[in-house]
Amino acid sequence: MARRPHPAAITATLAGIAAFIALGSWQVRRAHEKEALFAAFDGAAQQPPVPLEQARRETGARYPRVDLKGRFDPGHAYVLDNQVRDGRAGVMVYDVFEPAAGAPALLVNRGFLARDARGELPSIPPPPEGAQTVRALYAPPPGSGLRLGGDALPHQTRWPKTTIYLDLAEVGADLGRPLDSRVLLQLPGDEVTTFVREWKPDVFPPERHYGYAFTWFTFAAVVAATFFILNRSPQPPRREEHR
Structure with missing residues:
Protein backbone atom coordinates (compact mmCIF):
# COMPACT_ATOMS: atom_id res chain seq x y z
CA MET A 1 0.00 0.00 0.00
CA ALA A 2 1.35 3.46 -0.95
CA ARG A 3 1.56 6.14 1.66
CA ARG A 4 -0.11 9.48 1.09
CA PRO A 5 2.43 11.96 -0.38
CA HIS A 6 2.51 15.61 0.58
CA PRO A 7 0.26 17.79 -1.66
CA ALA A 8 3.22 19.99 -2.59
CA ALA A 9 5.11 16.93 -3.83
CA ILE A 10 2.12 15.88 -5.94
CA THR A 11 1.83 19.37 -7.45
CA ALA A 12 5.54 19.62 -8.22
CA THR A 13 5.61 16.15 -9.78
CA LEU A 14 2.59 16.75 -11.98
CA ALA A 15 3.95 20.13 -13.03
CA GLY A 16 7.31 18.61 -13.93
CA ILE A 17 5.75 15.77 -15.91
CA ALA A 18 3.45 18.18 -17.76
CA ALA A 19 6.37 20.49 -18.60
CA PHE A 20 8.56 17.67 -19.91
CA ILE A 21 5.71 16.22 -21.99
CA ALA A 22 4.95 19.67 -23.39
CA LEU A 23 8.60 20.17 -24.35
CA GLY A 24 8.78 16.73 -25.95
CA SER A 25 5.57 17.32 -27.89
CA TRP A 26 6.91 20.67 -29.12
CA GLN A 27 10.06 18.97 -30.39
CA VAL A 28 7.96 16.38 -32.23
CA ARG A 29 6.00 19.18 -33.91
CA ARG A 30 9.26 20.87 -34.86
CA ALA A 31 10.49 17.59 -36.34
CA HIS A 32 7.34 17.34 -38.46
CA GLU A 33 7.86 20.94 -39.63
CA LYS A 34 11.46 20.17 -40.57
CA GLU A 35 10.39 17.06 -42.48
CA ALA A 36 8.00 19.21 -44.50
CA LEU A 37 10.76 21.79 -45.01
CA PHE A 38 13.27 19.20 -46.26
CA ALA A 39 10.64 17.66 -48.55
CA ALA A 40 9.85 21.08 -50.04
CA PHE A 41 13.55 21.80 -50.43
CA ASP A 42 14.25 18.48 -52.17
CA GLY A 43 11.55 19.11 -54.76
CA ALA A 44 12.26 22.79 -55.31
CA ALA A 45 14.87 22.34 -58.04
CA GLN A 46 12.40 20.34 -60.16
CA GLN A 47 9.66 22.94 -59.92
CA PRO A 48 9.09 25.42 -62.77
CA PRO A 49 10.74 28.80 -62.16
CA VAL A 50 8.73 31.74 -60.91
CA PRO A 51 9.37 35.49 -61.30
CA LEU A 52 11.52 37.06 -58.61
CA GLU A 53 8.65 39.26 -57.41
CA GLN A 54 6.51 36.17 -56.85
CA ALA A 55 9.36 34.40 -55.09
CA ARG A 56 9.63 37.31 -52.66
CA ARG A 57 6.00 36.79 -51.65
CA GLU A 58 6.44 33.05 -51.00
CA THR A 59 7.68 32.96 -47.42
CA GLY A 60 7.75 30.14 -44.91
CA ALA A 61 8.83 26.59 -45.73
CA ARG A 62 9.29 27.24 -49.46
CA TYR A 63 12.40 27.68 -51.55
CA LEU A 187 21.72 25.11 -59.06
CA PRO A 188 24.01 22.74 -60.96
CA GLY A 189 24.13 23.47 -64.67
CA ASP A 190 25.82 22.10 -67.76
CA GLU A 191 29.09 23.90 -67.07
CA VAL A 192 32.09 22.10 -65.61
CA THR A 193 32.82 23.56 -62.18
CA THR A 194 34.79 22.84 -59.04
CA PHE A 195 31.94 24.10 -56.87
CA VAL A 196 29.83 21.57 -54.95
CA ARG A 197 26.16 22.54 -55.21
CA GLU A 198 24.29 20.09 -52.99
CA TRP A 199 21.92 22.32 -51.09
CA LYS A 200 20.25 21.59 -47.78
CA PRO A 201 18.20 23.80 -45.47
CA ASP A 202 20.43 25.63 -43.01
CA VAL A 203 18.55 24.26 -40.00
CA PHE A 204 18.63 21.34 -37.57
CA PRO A 205 17.53 18.09 -39.27
CA PRO A 206 14.34 16.34 -38.07
CA GLU A 207 16.39 13.62 -36.38
CA ARG A 208 17.85 16.16 -33.97
CA HIS A 209 14.38 17.21 -32.83
CA TYR A 210 13.27 13.59 -32.39
CA GLY A 211 16.34 13.05 -30.20
CA TYR A 212 15.44 16.06 -28.06
CA ALA A 213 11.84 14.83 -27.81
CA PHE A 214 13.02 11.43 -26.61
CA THR A 215 15.13 13.14 -23.94
CA TRP A 216 12.20 15.22 -22.63
CA PHE A 217 9.83 12.22 -22.58
CA THR A 218 12.50 10.24 -20.73
CA PHE A 219 12.72 12.99 -18.10
CA ALA A 220 8.93 12.80 -17.66
CA ALA A 221 9.12 9.04 -17.16
CA VAL A 222 11.99 9.39 -14.67
CA VAL A 223 10.05 11.95 -12.62
CA ALA A 224 6.98 9.70 -12.53
CA ALA A 225 9.02 6.63 -11.59
CA THR A 226 10.93 8.52 -8.89
CA PHE A 227 7.71 9.83 -7.37
CA PHE A 228 6.26 6.31 -7.29
CA ILE A 229 9.38 4.78 -5.72
CA LEU A 230 9.75 7.47 -3.04
CA ASN A 231 6.12 7.20 -2.00
CA ARG A 232 5.80 3.44 -1.74
CA SER A 233 5.14 2.15 1.73
CA PRO A 234 7.76 -0.31 2.90
CA GLN A 235 6.56 -3.87 2.99
CA PRO A 236 6.05 -5.15 6.53
CA PRO A 237 8.51 -7.81 7.60
CA ARG A 238 7.27 -11.33 6.97
CA ARG A 239 6.61 -13.29 10.15
CA GLU A 240 8.26 -16.65 10.43
CA GLU A 241 5.93 -19.50 11.18
CA HIS A 242 6.83 -21.62 14.17
CA ARG A 243 6.11 -25.19 14.05
Whole structure:
Protein backbone atom coordinates (compact mmCIF):
# COMPACT_ATOMS: atom_id res chain seq x y z
CA MET A 1 0.00 0.00 0.00
CA ALA A 2 1.35 3.46 -0.95
CA ARG A 3 1.56 6.14 1.66
CA ARG A 4 -0.11 9.48 1.09
CA PRO A 5 2.43 11.96 -0.38
CA HIS A 6 2.51 15.61 0.58
CA PRO A 7 0.26 17.79 -1.66
CA ALA A 8 3.22 19.99 -2.59
CA ALA A 9 5.11 16.93 -3.83
CA ILE A 10 2.12 15.88 -5.94
CA THR A 11 1.83 19.37 -7.45
CA ALA A 12 5.54 19.62 -8.22
CA THR A 13 5.61 16.15 -9.78
CA LEU A 14 2.59 16.75 -11.98
CA ALA A 15 3.95 20.13 -13.03
CA GLY A 16 7.31 18.61 -13.93
CA ILE A 17 5.75 15.77 -15.91
CA ALA A 18 3.45 18.18 -17.76
CA ALA A 19 6.37 20.49 -18.60
CA PHE A 20 8.56 17.67 -19.91
CA ILE A 21 5.71 16.22 -21.99
CA ALA A 22 4.95 19.67 -23.39
CA LEU A 23 8.60 20.17 -24.35
CA GLY A 24 8.78 16.73 -25.95
CA SER A 25 5.57 17.32 -27.89
CA TRP A 26 6.91 20.67 -29.12
CA GLN A 27 10.06 18.97 -30.39
CA VAL A 28 7.96 16.38 -32.23
CA ARG A 29 6.00 19.18 -33.91
CA ARG A 30 9.26 20.87 -34.86
CA ALA A 31 10.49 17.59 -36.34
CA HIS A 32 7.34 17.34 -38.46
CA GLU A 33 7.86 20.94 -39.63
CA LYS A 34 11.46 20.17 -40.57
CA GLU A 35 10.39 17.06 -42.48
CA ALA A 36 8.00 19.21 -44.50
CA LEU A 37 10.76 21.79 -45.01
CA PHE A 38 13.27 19.20 -46.26
CA ALA A 39 10.64 17.66 -48.55
CA ALA A 40 9.85 21.08 -50.04
CA PHE A 41 13.55 21.80 -50.43
CA ASP A 42 14.25 18.48 -52.17
CA GLY A 43 11.55 19.11 -54.76
CA ALA A 44 12.26 22.79 -55.31
CA ALA A 45 14.87 22.34 -58.04
CA GLN A 46 12.40 20.34 -60.16
CA GLN A 47 9.66 22.94 -59.92
CA PRO A 48 9.09 25.42 -62.77
CA PRO A 49 10.74 28.80 -62.16
CA VAL A 50 8.73 31.74 -60.91
CA PRO A 51 9.37 35.49 -61.30
CA LEU A 52 11.52 37.06 -58.61
CA GLU A 53 8.65 39.26 -57.41
CA GLN A 54 6.51 36.17 -56.85
CA ALA A 55 9.36 34.40 -55.09
CA ARG A 56 9.63 37.31 -52.66
CA ARG A 57 6.00 36.79 -51.65
CA GLU A 58 6.44 33.05 -51.00
CA THR A 59 7.68 32.96 -47.42
CA GLY A 60 7.75 30.14 -44.91
CA ALA A 61 8.83 26.59 -45.73
CA ARG A 62 9.29 27.24 -49.46
CA TYR A 63 12.40 27.68 -51.55
CA PRO A 64 11.06 28.86 -54.91
CA ARG A 65 13.18 28.36 -57.97
CA VAL A 66 14.01 31.39 -60.10
CA ASP A 67 15.76 31.84 -63.45
CA LEU A 68 17.15 35.34 -63.12
CA LYS A 69 18.74 37.33 -65.94
CA GLY A 70 21.48 39.82 -65.18
CA ARG A 71 25.22 40.21 -64.72
CA PHE A 72 27.75 39.30 -62.08
CA ASP A 73 29.77 42.05 -60.47
CA PRO A 74 33.32 40.85 -61.24
CA GLY A 75 34.98 43.08 -58.66
CA HIS A 76 33.16 42.04 -55.48
CA ALA A 77 32.78 38.64 -53.84
CA TYR A 78 32.63 37.20 -50.33
CA VAL A 79 34.00 33.95 -48.92
CA LEU A 80 32.09 32.42 -46.01
CA ASP A 81 34.66 30.43 -44.05
CA ASN A 82 34.35 27.59 -41.50
CA GLN A 83 31.98 25.53 -43.63
CA VAL A 84 31.83 21.71 -43.60
CA ARG A 85 30.39 19.35 -46.21
CA ASP A 86 30.63 15.56 -45.92
CA GLY A 87 33.34 15.89 -43.29
CA ARG A 88 35.51 18.25 -45.37
CA ALA A 89 36.31 21.80 -44.31
CA GLY A 90 36.00 24.60 -46.82
CA VAL A 91 34.16 27.77 -47.79
CA MET A 92 31.06 29.01 -49.54
CA VAL A 93 31.63 31.58 -52.29
CA TYR A 94 29.13 34.42 -52.69
CA ASP A 95 29.18 36.67 -55.76
CA VAL A 96 27.15 39.83 -56.31
CA PHE A 97 24.53 39.51 -59.05
CA GLU A 98 22.77 42.51 -60.59
CA PRO A 99 19.36 41.62 -62.09
CA ALA A 100 18.62 42.99 -65.54
CA ALA A 101 15.22 44.19 -64.33
CA GLY A 102 16.89 46.72 -62.04
CA ALA A 103 15.87 45.08 -58.75
CA PRO A 104 18.26 45.23 -55.77
CA ALA A 105 21.39 43.16 -56.20
CA LEU A 106 21.52 39.66 -54.73
CA LEU A 107 24.26 37.51 -53.30
CA VAL A 108 24.60 34.26 -55.25
CA ASN A 109 26.02 31.29 -53.39
CA ARG A 110 28.00 29.67 -56.20
CA GLY A 111 28.78 26.61 -54.09
CA PHE A 112 31.22 24.93 -51.72
CA LEU A 113 34.98 24.69 -52.22
CA ALA A 114 36.90 22.23 -50.03
CA ARG A 115 40.32 22.87 -48.56
CA ASP A 116 43.14 20.49 -49.36
CA ALA A 117 45.05 18.34 -46.86
CA ARG A 118 47.18 21.35 -45.88
CA GLY A 119 44.14 23.50 -45.26
CA GLU A 120 44.69 25.58 -48.39
CA LEU A 121 41.91 26.66 -50.72
CA PRO A 122 42.09 26.17 -54.47
CA SER A 123 41.93 29.29 -56.59
CA ILE A 124 38.38 30.64 -56.69
CA PRO A 125 37.00 30.63 -60.24
CA PRO A 126 35.77 34.08 -61.28
CA PRO A 127 32.10 34.47 -62.20
CA PRO A 128 31.19 34.33 -65.89
CA GLU A 129 31.25 37.62 -67.75
CA GLY A 130 28.48 39.30 -69.68
CA ALA A 131 24.74 38.71 -69.56
CA GLN A 132 23.84 35.53 -67.68
CA THR A 133 20.78 33.58 -66.58
CA VAL A 134 21.24 32.16 -63.08
CA ARG A 135 19.19 29.07 -62.18
CA ALA A 136 18.85 29.14 -58.42
CA LEU A 137 16.76 28.67 -55.30
CA TYR A 138 15.60 31.82 -53.56
CA ALA A 139 16.50 31.09 -49.94
CA PRO A 140 17.07 32.78 -46.56
CA PRO A 141 20.66 33.85 -45.84
CA PRO A 142 22.78 31.53 -43.70
CA GLY A 143 22.42 31.90 -39.95
CA SER A 144 25.06 33.94 -38.17
CA GLY A 145 25.36 31.74 -35.07
CA LEU A 146 27.40 33.13 -32.17
CA ARG A 147 29.11 36.35 -33.19
CA LEU A 148 32.24 37.66 -31.50
CA GLY A 149 33.41 41.15 -32.34
CA GLY A 150 32.06 43.68 -34.79
CA ASP A 151 31.87 43.95 -38.55
CA ALA A 152 35.30 43.12 -40.00
CA LEU A 153 34.43 43.63 -43.67
CA PRO A 154 35.26 47.36 -43.93
CA HIS A 155 38.80 46.68 -42.65
CA GLN A 156 39.62 44.29 -45.50
CA THR A 157 41.09 45.80 -48.66
CA ARG A 158 41.51 42.74 -50.86
CA TRP A 159 38.76 40.93 -52.72
CA PRO A 160 37.19 38.49 -52.24
CA LYS A 161 36.61 39.37 -48.61
CA THR A 162 36.49 36.58 -46.03
CA THR A 163 34.01 36.35 -43.17
CA ILE A 164 32.78 33.73 -40.72
CA TYR A 165 29.19 34.98 -40.81
CA LEU A 166 27.13 36.64 -43.49
CA ASP A 167 25.01 39.61 -42.47
CA LEU A 168 23.24 41.05 -45.53
CA ALA A 169 22.92 44.50 -43.95
CA GLU A 170 26.65 44.62 -43.26
CA VAL A 171 27.47 43.31 -46.74
CA GLY A 172 25.18 45.92 -48.28
CA ALA A 173 26.86 48.66 -46.26
CA ASP A 174 30.24 47.33 -47.35
CA LEU A 175 29.15 47.43 -51.00
CA GLY A 176 27.46 50.79 -50.62
CA ARG A 177 24.14 49.59 -52.05
CA PRO A 178 21.09 47.71 -50.76
CA LEU A 179 20.80 43.97 -51.18
CA ASP A 180 17.82 41.67 -51.48
CA SER A 181 16.71 40.18 -48.16
CA ARG A 182 17.41 36.66 -49.41
CA VAL A 183 20.17 34.94 -51.36
CA LEU A 184 20.33 32.70 -54.42
CA LEU A 185 21.59 29.12 -54.14
CA GLN A 186 22.89 28.43 -57.63
CA LEU A 187 21.72 25.11 -59.06
CA PRO A 188 24.01 22.74 -60.96
CA GLY A 189 24.13 23.47 -64.67
CA ASP A 190 25.82 22.10 -67.76
CA GLU A 191 29.09 23.90 -67.07
CA VAL A 192 32.09 22.10 -65.61
CA THR A 193 32.82 23.56 -62.18
CA THR A 194 34.79 22.84 -59.04
CA PHE A 195 31.94 24.10 -56.87
CA VAL A 196 29.83 21.57 -54.95
CA ARG A 197 26.16 22.54 -55.21
CA GLU A 198 24.29 20.09 -52.99
CA TRP A 199 21.92 22.32 -51.09
CA LYS A 200 20.25 21.59 -47.78
CA PRO A 201 18.20 23.80 -45.47
CA ASP A 202 20.43 25.63 -43.01
CA VAL A 203 18.55 24.26 -40.00
CA PHE A 204 18.63 21.34 -37.57
CA PRO A 205 17.53 18.09 -39.27
CA PRO A 206 14.34 16.34 -38.07
CA GLU A 207 16.39 13.62 -36.38
CA ARG A 208 17.85 16.16 -33.97
CA HIS A 209 14.38 17.21 -32.83
CA TYR A 210 13.27 13.59 -32.39
CA GLY A 211 16.34 13.05 -30.20
CA TYR A 212 15.44 16.06 -28.06
CA ALA A 213 11.84 14.83 -27.81
CA PHE A 214 13.02 11.43 -26.61
CA THR A 215 15.13 13.14 -23.94
CA TRP A 216 12.20 15.22 -22.63
CA PHE A 217 9.83 12.22 -22.58
CA THR A 218 12.50 10.24 -20.73
CA PHE A 219 12.72 12.99 -18.10
CA ALA A 220 8.93 12.80 -17.66
CA ALA A 221 9.12 9.04 -17.16
CA VAL A 222 11.99 9.39 -14.67
CA VAL A 223 10.05 11.95 -12.62
CA ALA A 224 6.98 9.70 -12.53
CA ALA A 225 9.02 6.63 -11.59
CA THR A 226 10.93 8.52 -8.89
CA PHE A 227 7.71 9.83 -7.37
CA PHE A 228 6.26 6.31 -7.29
CA ILE A 229 9.38 4.78 -5.72
CA LEU A 230 9.75 7.47 -3.04
CA ASN A 231 6.12 7.20 -2.00
CA ARG A 232 5.80 3.44 -1.74
CA SER A 233 5.14 2.15 1.73
CA PRO A 234 7.76 -0.31 2.90
CA GLN A 235 6.56 -3.87 2.99
CA PRO A 236 6.05 -5.15 6.53
CA PRO A 237 8.51 -7.81 7.60
CA ARG A 238 7.27 -11.33 6.97
CA ARG A 239 6.61 -13.29 10.15
CA GLU A 240 8.26 -16.65 10.43
CA GLU A 241 5.93 -19.50 11.18
CA HIS A 242 6.83 -21.62 14.17
CA ARG A 243 6.11 -25.19 14.05
